[in-house]
Amino acid sequence: MEQEPPLVRDVFPELIDELATLLEEEGEHWLAICVRDVHLVGECGCRDDFCQSIRTADHPPGQPYGPGHRCVPLLPSSGDLILDVVDGRIVYIEILDRPPLRRRVQP
Structure with a gap:
């Protein structure tokens, strides 16, 4: 049985708190709720030193998201x-x- 990826909130809690606040400020109330339950599926992988982007769902690299x-x-x-x-x-x-994002230290 395959294990589910960790929740972003468990790895980067400060990021999720910030995103939820910013989404509320933008009137994106539903996304402010949803952001607390996204999974850390993978890191961007571009290797640019200014990028810390993360994937929260599987998606083929280089493909558009579509409709x-x-x-x-x-x-x-x-x-x-x-x-x-x-x-x-x-x-x-x-x-x-x-x-740099600070990872939560796991006990």
């Missing part, structure tokens, strides 16, 4: 946070030009 896709740019105090949302589901969190 139902929209970008949700947020206004953080530093860098860029942009969500890719498909049919109301957050599938990618773009994290650019920001201080």
